[in-house]
Structure formats: C-alpha cells, structure tokens
Amino acid sequence: MSSQIEQLAINTIKLLSVDQVSKANSGHPGAPLGLAPLAHIIWKNLKFNPKNPEWINKDRFVLSNGHSVALLYSLLHLFGYDLSIDDLKNFRQLGSKTPGHPESETPGIEVTTGPLGQGISNAVGLAIAEKNFAARYNKPDFTISDSRVYTILGDGCLQEGVSSEASSLAGHLKLNNLIAFYDDNHITIDGDTNVSFTEDVNKRYEAYGWNVIWVKDGNNDLEGIAKALEDAKKSDKPTLIRVTTVIGYGSLQAGTHSVHGSPLKADDVKQLKEKLGFNPDESFVVPQEVYDYYNKEVVERNQKIEEEWNKTVEAYKSKYPELGAELSRRLSQKLPENWAEKLPTYNSGDKALATRKLSEMLLDSVFDELPELIGGSADLTGSNLTRTKEAVDFQPDGSNIGTYAGRYIRYGVREHGMGAIMNGIAAFGANYKPYGGTFLNFVSYAAGAVRLSALSGHPVIWVATHDSIGLGEDGPTHQPIETLAHFRATPNLKVWRPADGNEVSAAYQIALEQNHTPSIIALSRQNLPQLEGSSIEKASKGGYVVHEVADAHVVIVSTGSEVSIAIDASKKLKESGINARVVSLPDFHTFDRQPKEYQLSVLPDGIPILSVEVLSTSGWAKYAHEQFGIDRFGASGKAPDVYKFFEFTPEGIASRAIKTIDFYKGSKIVSPLNRAFYPIHYE
C-alpha cells in the first residue's frame, strides 16, 4: 500500500547497503534487506537536522544491532548527513568514515554499537536524559525538550543480560519517550532462533511494564509499522514494537543465517537488483527522486521545526534568564565558571576519613552547582555514599518517591545496565555527567559498557568503593585484585585511586572536566589520614612527590590507602639512615599526559623505584623497577588482619625497600619512564 516513491526509496536503501558489503567483500547484508522498510518509516518520522547533528531536541536513532551498519550509512547518506557515496564505497576500509560498526564519531551516529545489548541500553539512558532535561527546562508555555528515542534491536540484543537490566529499569521508570523495534527475524548466527531462544519476548516485555505491539509482516506492511509507531507515541510506557521480518528479504538466501554475515554472491545481487527494478550492472545508484523525496518530506520539514525551536529558545531566555543562561552553558558543554571553588580541601590535621566518605562530602558540596550531574548506585547507596543530602530520586512523575526532575537514579543491582545507561545519558549531550556507584570489584560486571565509554569517549564516572582487601570480611569474592590492571590497560580511561581528601577533590575535578574521557574513581571503605604533602593542584597532575627526603636512596610509589603506610615506612627507614621519597600516583592516565620533564622530576633516573599497592602488580613496571602487590586472591577477615597477613605494613614495605636498594646497588639506574622507543599513533 505504499506509494511508488516510498518503494523506490526503500529499494534504494536496500541496494546501497548490499553494494557497500559487496564492494568491501565484508559485512552483513541480511539485516539491512529485512529492515529497510522499517528504517524508512522510522526515519520518515524522525525529527532531526542533518546539517546540525548536535541539535539537542532531535530525536535519537540507535541501531542496537550494530552489525547492520551498512543500513545506517545508507540512511545517513540519503537523508543528507555528511557521508558521501565515496564514503559508502570505502565501507570497512582503513581510515574511512565508514568503519565496520557504527562509531559515534561519524555525524548522525548517536552511540557506538556492535557489541550486542549495548545500544538498547544506551537508548534507555538517552530516554532518561531527555526526561530529566525536559523536567528541568520545559515550562507550561515553553517546550524545550520533547524528543524521542528510537532503536532497532535484534534477537542477539534481547539475549544479552545487559538489555534485560536496562529494559526492566525502563519499564519501572515509565520511559514513554522510548520506542524500540525488535527485528524478529528468527535467525541468529547459529541458525534458527529455536535452537536457543524460545522465550516469549512479548510477555517478557509486558512483565517489565512495557507497552508491546506486534507487526506481523515487517517486509511489506508499511501502514502497520506506521500505525504501531503512532500508537507507541501515545503510550504512557516505553513501547516494544515486535516487527517480524525475513532476514535477507529478496535474496536467494532469504530467511537463512548464511545471509547474516557474508556478502551476497554475484548472481544473487544481480537477481535482487533486477527484482527491485534496478540495473544489475550498476552499483551505488541513487535515483534523484529519492534524494528529492527525502529532502522535501523529511529534511525541509525538520529544518522548519528546528527554526521554530530556536525561536522558542530565544523567547525562553528572555522570560527565564537564569534557566536560559544555564541552558546555553550546558549546550556549550562547559561547567559553570568557578565551580571548582566548591571542591573541599583538607589539611593534615583534619580527621581521618574513608575516601568514599570524602566522595560523599564532595558530591554534597557540588551537586546543586552542577545540574548536569546525575548520579546513582547499583543498589549500594548506603555503602557507596553516592546520594547527596538534598537529592531527589529520578522516578516517574506522579509516583510518590521522586520525579523526572530528580537526579538520583536507583539502578537496582544492575551494574552492566548502569554502565550502558550512563553512556546513553552522556551521549544525550547538554553536558550531562552521569556517575554511578558500585563496589570496585563489580565494575567488572560492566566491562562491556566501560570499554564502550572509553572507545566512544563518554565522560561517565564510576564511584567504585570498597576498592581492595581493605573491605575486610566480605572476602575474596568482593576484593578486587586484577581490576585496576584491567582498567588501566584500557585506552582513554582515567582510573583514580585517591589517597585522601585533596586527592578525592582532584579526581573529581579532572573527571568532571572531561568531555571525552570516562573515569573510574576507586575509593576506600576504611578511614585514611589527610596527608601533609597533598593538595588538589599537585594531585591534579596524576602523580607527585607527597613525602620528600634529601638524597633519596629509593622512591616508593603508591596509591590510595597504601600511601600513608608508605610514608610511615619512609619514616621508619629514616631511623636506619635510609632516605625514601614517597610518590603518590593516583591516576596513571593523567600522569602520562604531563610533560616528560615533570614526570622525570617525580620518578627520576638514578634511584630505584618500588611500587606499593594491595592489588595485582601487573602494569606497575611502567613506573617502578620493583613491585609489591597481591598476585593472588584476597582473604576474608578484619581489614587490619588482612593487611598484616599480606605484609602491607610500614615494616613490610620498609623491608622490600631495602631489598630494592640492595638489588640495584652498583647498577646504572634508568627511570622506567625512559624507553628505547615510544608508541606511534598514541590515542
């Protein structure tokens, strides 16, 4: 029942996608063939301006089944984004704008997808951000925000646990600005879904509190898809529209998994082009009327909408100058001037406190100042200390436990979902800085999302408390060992382990100032003294001399809860005439970005360096000749007993410092910062 031009447009999308995969001889043609009609209907309905991809009130489109990316590139090209036919011809080639999975650097791509389950979970985060943004800025007479989030996901996304976590929360939060289309094509890589996936998806989503609609012929029933979409817009819940399709529709291999991840054969492409009324000898063909149709029907309409919105915002700024200024500031991705004056500072006489407690005090101090800060915890609020005193919970309007204007999210025990949702919140724009709490050990549950924060450059913050054996009795199931080695080895990720209050302030200051780098802040359960030698300024360099001695025989470099013990060790060594400088190195990533000269002033040539940290020694050789750490699992017991057992005492550190000095006696000692060669293509 579609018009001729619509069918031509859909066929163009299909063949552009197939041509990309064929030209690259690599990629996934099946899903684009099944999804082109659906994508056409969604994009026809989408609110966006291809010339201003950063428009805050655009609708967001997330391709959660990211392997179908050729479809997305076809759409971006046809709808006027900065992606040329030549770019499509370079699909999956080194250095192209069209890599093998969607990467958010490409204009028009909201979030990086491919790792399954992430996109739909990012979409939940985008929807949360929109609800919060609208609640803060909309007024009865001014609609600043009314955008929606659309996403397509496949069977794979539904099977991944991360999507279960995020979808359950989306239902709880009644995010009716979220419309998800489930590509029900019965095929995964292993073949028919009946080999592993026979659950009743509709019922499961109803159980989560979603509105569920089923379109049974997604290959042809354009009206049915369009009607479902309109119905979804009216719901007071998030909607899952199950669209039954045939993978590779039109191909000779339609409906089989062989069409999933390999190019179509030449004869198959030929018959497909003929079937769709295209010249089989031509590739990358776009009839001019398709460009014109999309430009007129969609792009021009949307540009008018954006113009209207711009006028609304101008009027808003006059009527609500304070909120208007805040809005402008946030849209420019800048923090308020002088916000950092709110950061607490400490002197060595101040009370010993757990760094998780210092984190809570800091959040209390800055929370009102930064409306872009939106926090939460994966059901460990009382342990992570992530909820500020005045915070309101982010909950559905009309519930009696919070509102959409609230900025504290009760994530439930859903670390991976929280990570992916935070990525979505950050991807919304408006300078959102999401933070989320859990135990450091359980950030690993979210490794898939943390990696994508780093790869996509989402400035999210993990408040990762209970950061070592110092958590004590909960034992080895909860004590991180490999965790910091893992995350420090992840590119573009700051991993702070502050030693006291000033270092906590430095960690948050730098983390909040990032626009393209996520941070993990590892915090202690146990109390730590305020150090004499620390300051926000020094710690902001990522590493500094916290305890200086004349004529050092050894440098002890440490982080977090071990820094004060290292200083005690230095004092003990002094009694035996040994001079031990102590360096605090709260974040490798920040320290690595200081001038080399500064780095070498902290960790110089000529003195042996010993690292001390109650976690895996792996990765420390970058800064220290010798490493004292824990390369086994921890132990359940009172924290002081466990520290003593592993010899992380002034005596235990001092004895290893002496062994380090002895071992290097008579050798030419080169700082580990000096290397035979340095990386190329560094980030």
Place this chain on the structure above:
Amino acid sequence: MSSQIEQLAINTIKLLSVDQVSKANSGHPGAPLGLAPLAHIIWKNLKFNPKNPEWINKDRFVLSNGHSVALLYSLLHLFGYDLSIDDLKNFRQLGSKTPGHPESETPGIEVTTGPLGQGISNAVGLAIAEKNFAARYNKPDFTISDSRVYTILGDGCLQEGVSSEASSLAGHLKLNNLIAFYDDNHITIDGDTNVSFTEDVNKRYEAYGWNVIWVKDGNNDLEGIAKALEDAKKSDKPTLIRVTTVIGYGSLQAGTHSVHGSPLKADDVKQLKEKLGFNPDESFVVPQEVYDYYNKEVVERNQKIEEEWNKTVEAYKSKYPELGAELSRRLSQKLPENWAEKLPTYNSGDKALATRKLSEMLLDSVFDELPELIGGSADLTGSNLTRTKEAVDFQPDGSNIGTYAGRYIRYGVREHGMGAIMNGIAAFGANYKPYGGTFLNFVSYAAGAVRLSALSGHPVIWVATHDSIGLGEDGPTHQPIETLAHFRATPNLKVWRPADGNEVSAAYQIALEQNHTPSIIALSRQNLPQLEGSSIEKASKGGYVVHEVADAHVVIVSTGSEVSIAIDASKKLKESGINARVVSLPDFHTFDRQPKEYQLSVLPDGIPILSVEVLSTSGWAKYAHEQFGIDRFGASGKAPDVYKFFEFTPEGIASRAIKTIDFYKGSKIVSPLNRAFYPIHYE
C-alpha cells in the same frame, strides 16, 4: 502447622545465624531470619551425605544470595558436615573455614557465591550437567543419576543480567531438575524494591518457559512450601517458587533494609531469643534434639539411599563394563590414559591455518575420546569453529534438534550466562570439562563469571577467537586491546595465545589436564604458518625458544600471530649482522610455574628483551625490558592493512629491536625474571 521439633529446628537455624553475625560484628542477619523456614524444608527434602560431600548423585543446594552465608553455615553444621560450632564462632575471621561469602572449598558448599546472579546461573549449569550425565549413564534398569538442583535467590540475583541469560536458556532447555526459590522479601540494600524493581517476576519467568508457583507466607506456611516443592518435582519445566518472606522476621527491624547487612543490636537479639524460647544470655546453642532430629530424619535416611546407590553402581559395572569403567574413571577426575595421543601435531611444511581452525581440528580429534567434554558457543559457532563434526546438540529429549545426551550447547548470545553455566557444569563433578566459544573481546562481558572460575578453580575453557586487530574489518568495537592484560592479571587463570598447530595442541592438553584452573585460549581469525621450532612438548612449558641464533644481541618474545612475524624480523636483522633470538610465550601462567633455571635459559641475563604483541603492553614488563604493543583502540580495515598501520611487520619489529639494543648498550642487563624480592603467599 509444623511440629514442635520442626519449629525448634527452625529457631535454632535462625539464632545460630544471628549469633555468627553478632560474634563477628559483621555480616547479614536479615535473610537468614526470613529464610530459615524455607531452608529447613529444602534441606529436610535434600538428598546428600554429609560424610561424603563428593557423592555424584547428591542433590545440589546453591545459595545464590551468598551474603546469607551464615544461614548456610548453620545448616552445614546442623546436618552433620565438617563444620564445628567453633568454626561458626570464627565467622568472617582470617584463616577460618567460614569466610564472609560461601567458598566452594568448604565441604558441602557446591559453588562460591556472593557476586549476585552467579549462583542461579551456576545452578542452571549443574542442572545441564545432571541431565547430560543421566542421559549418558542411566539405563532402563539402572538409575545412576536422578539428583536435583535447588537454589535460593533474592531480588538482587533477579536484577542481574547474568541470571536473565541463564534463566532464559534453562526454560528453553526444559531443565525440570532445577527448582529455584525466590526470596521475595521486598527489600534490597537501597530499601523497598519499589524504588527500582517493579517488574512482574512471575510473568517474566513464565515468559522464559518456567513453571511458576507462589507461596505467599514464607515465614509460617511450611506446608505450603513443602507442597510447592512436591509440585515442582512433577513439572516438565524448571520451577520458580516465589516465596514471600519478611526480611529479619522476628527482629525489631523486621521488614526494613537496616536488617540486611549489619548485626542486630544487643537488645534486638535479646528479645528475639526470648521470643523464640531461647535463653537470651546464651549463644551458639543447639538443643540436642535438633541434632538428633536432623540426623535421624535426614542424614540416616540419606546414608541408606547412598548405600543403595553404591550397590546399583556395582551391579551396573557388571552389566555395562565399558560404561561402568568410564564412569569410574570420570568419578576419579582423571582423563583416559593415552588420550593425548589424539592431539594433532604439525611440521613446518604443513599448511598455514588460523588457530581457530586448528582448534576445530583438535576438538574433532578428541571429542569422542572425552565424554566429559561438553562444548558450545555464544551464538558464534561458525566463527568460533567450536562444533565438532559428529556433535549432537544438547537439547530437550523429544525435541527434534538434539537430546540431553548431546554435548554441544547452543548458548545464544549470552556470554556471561555461558561463563556462569560452565562454572556450574564443572562444579557438578564427573570430570566435566566445559568449553565455550565467543570472540576474545566478548569474554569481557563474562568477566564476573571468569573471575569466579579462577577463584573457585573450575577448569572451564574459553575458546576465544578473533583475538586481535587481525580480525580486521569488524573494527575497534570487536578488537581486544586490554583483554589479555586483564585476564593475565587474574590469579589462577591460564591465558594461552598459541602461534601454530603444535601450540594449539599444547594449550588444550594443559587446559584439559587441569582440575582446578580455568583457561582462556585466544585464537586467530587469520591464517598462521606452522613454525619450524615448535612442538607440543616445548609449548607445554608455557614459553620456549622457537627460533635460536648464536650470540644473540636481543631476545624478541612474542605470542600467537606475531611469533612468525618476529621470526621474519629476526631473519631480516641477520642480514644486518644482528642476532635476534625469538621466544614464543603462549601462556604466562604455565611459564611462571617452570623451574627458575629453565625460565632463565629462555629469557637470560645479559641480553635486552623486547616483547611484541598487538595488544596492550601492560603486564609484559614481567618478561621484557621493552614492549611493542598497541596502547590505544584498534581500527577497522583489512587485517594486513591494520597490521601495517600499527607497524607490526618484520621491518617494524626489526627497527624496534635495534632501538632496544642501542638503548641498553653498555648497561648491565638483568633478566626481568630476576627480582629484588618475590611474592609471599603465592596462590
């Protein structure tokens, strides 16, 4: 409606649990108070012999909400396991048998739990193993296996995605030997579940294909619980019994989250003991009649059942000598003699092949020999090449796509679920060696389960293909960088990255011979040549000289796909008069366990050592003075283009070898294997 002795027993369980937490002044009293009646009913019904915890036909009990461990210790003590009142008094103390969460080293504890969502997923694995074990050994006239798996889980476990993945698969597989009790107490750490968890759990589990029963008063309705349990046994599906309870039942803080994770106050303990008819001035009290009751009603009955089973097995061995011998062998946790003769070996003239392909050929060769081998893939069968030619799928009996005797599991796109299920299969016993395939990068999705494999010592094997930028076009979302650094930093985990066919055989041989150590085998997508210098024997040491030269100026140490490029670099360097030894180091963990003398013969003093691997350099300083790697994210493009871009070519390696030689010229060079001091308490 319970008898007096039952009530006394339940009260004893409650107070023993409360006393443990109070004595330790640390732990979780709330759940045990709510769950004691349920636990009593389950354990009364359980088939086990406390004097023979390894009995293969015992029922398994898994406490998925592991923080309730005080409850489990009380049960183990009362039901006659080797856990004394003194052990209970040492709850959560360093070196005790009663750590803060259940650890499988304690007799009677099936799996280590605490990290939420894992236990229920392990239970699915235990149920799969039982179905497979029964299908292989039961005969119409002999029941060798008919045990069940019981598990208690809380709201937290249900919120975690890993449990969604495993539960969906359990429903698909119709595992009616699995009975899960959901402690529906409306409380998580953040307070009432209505802040984040309002989904309809019953409906969700029905959607997964489970049988769902609801007991609405779990604190008092013992008959209701018992009836639900009997009904569950008759189901042809897995059963979820939702048991509504009050957390901390009987405490003054009952029904609030303040009773979750902190000891009860002294006056609260006092009133509770009085209420339950115990002397408030005494602790750790067990009335003799409770011991007698459990011993007579449960232990003695079960010992008779085990005796009968032993007789059955003896008769079975006479009637089915071949299967009987196999059964005996498996119960002794030993591989068949001479099995390793089936491992393929290669010569340098043999065809270049991807190591994932070599892995497939190996699995084909040994699969029939090893009935304990039970494999699968997270929906990447055709890419991981994990399915052997003759494999039958593990599917419900009566389906037309496999049987319970099948040994190939279609996990679906559920990596974390797969990891936790593999842990459960391994925990079943009978020498099960589960392996599971996914891309190396997505093993990270399962980090929570991998960590528990290592901590608990489950000998599972990850077939981790597409192990680097060598996967090419899929790009940075799929190219691991930090992954090996992460897993190599995890204690008790072997991480193989074989360079050719002989190294693949060595990796599998050692992985399969483990009874207490898991392995990840990282495999290439691209073809690699068979090396002249490799052999199974050499590679079995974890590291060896693969290309020797006289009077080496430099040692190049490498793994996997880069070893052959390093050898080419050595040949290129030879042309300039530079002698470069090449070392292949396929597994750090295995190499670390060789005699120091051997290790130093491979990586000696006096020669600078350069590592070469197309992943993060982090962790390599343990073996090499200088590291050539990739400390940024990868790139989408043809694999050879990407290798060239990052300079992993003979020329790129050679130039860095020269820089390494120059940098260390004139220095005293000490092998990184020689350290100033060595770890204490090593694993």
